[in-house]
Amino acid sequence: MAERRALIIGASRGIGLGLAKELAARGWHVFASERRPGGALAEAAMGAAIDIVSADVTDSESLARLAKLIDERSLDVVLVNAGIIGGDHQQVEEASTDEVTHVMMTNAVGPARAAKRMLPLLRDGGTLAFMTSRMGSVADSSGGFDLYRMSKAAQNILARGIFEQNAKARGIAVLSLHPGWVQTEMGGAGATLSVAESVRGLADVLEREHGPGHRFLAHDGREIPW
Numbered sequence: 001m002a003e004r005r006a007l008i009i010g011a012s013r014g015i016g017l018g019l020a021k022e023l024a025a026r027g028w029h030v031f032a033s034e035r036r037p038g039g040a041l042a043e044a045a046m047g048a049a050i051d052i053v054s055a056d057v058t059d060s061e062s063l064a065r066l067a068k069l070i071d072e073r074s075l076d077v078v079l080v081n082a083g084i085i086g087g088d089h090q091q092v093e094e095a096s097t098d099e100v101t102h103v104m105m106t107n108a109v110g111p112a113r114a115a116k117r118m119l120p121l122l123r124d125g126g127t128l129a130f131m132t133s134r135m136g137s138v139a140d141s142s143g144g145f146d147l148y149r150m151s152k153a154a155q156n157i158l159a160r161g162i163f164e165q166n167a168k169a170r171g172i173a174v175l176s177l178h179p180g181w182v183q184t185e186m187g188g189a190g191a192t193l194s195v196a197e198s199v200r201g202l203a204d205v206l207e208r209e210h211g212p213g214h215r216f217l218a219h220d221g222r223e224i225p226w
Helices: 013-027 039-045 062-067 097-121 146-170 195-207
Strands: 005-009 030-036 050-054 075-080 120-129 173-179 213-218
Touching: 005 013, 005 097, 013 030, 013 050, 013 173, 013 195, 030 039, 030 213, 039 050, 050 062, 050 195, 062 097, 075 097, 097 120, 097 146, 146 173, 173 195
Parallel strands: 005 030, 005 075, 030 050, 075 120, 120 173, 173 213
Antiparallel strands: none
């Protein structure tokens, strides 16, 4: 079997870093991006099939530079992993214009731009994945965390548009992935899943052949309602 190749945008820490290490351990060649040089990703790349690249989903020029580093149609998976929680208060009635702009650019607009820029690098029939959240589900929402929820719901609808307009014709699967409640800086120490548990499940999902379609999946492969 030919070596499988993945690009993870946002791999300097947490789930992105864990997934880069997990896929490399499974025999994948991983291009792993960071916004600025850091110790954790550099340490993970030592002796592993991980190439460190630079990218920022809110910086179009950095995405253009990244796209030139990788051959077209040479990747099996592109995963856009970018996310912030947004303002501490999380209430729309308290949100400033700057807070709304920041969370929407980082969690929705930036990932969509990155995905469109990286699509030519994916082979026909490959997988384009976004790290979203169950909190972006309209059908499964209890309210609260307004800024974060709206940004992930926006990411989901942009992902659907990318599938319909850009990916479907090439047989590319688009996945919106919920990693679970994970013990990261964002998830907190009280979360129910370790990074290792989450990324093992996510790697299993990414290794499957999904066929063309846009699906909202949890780390264990379960479907999540839109």
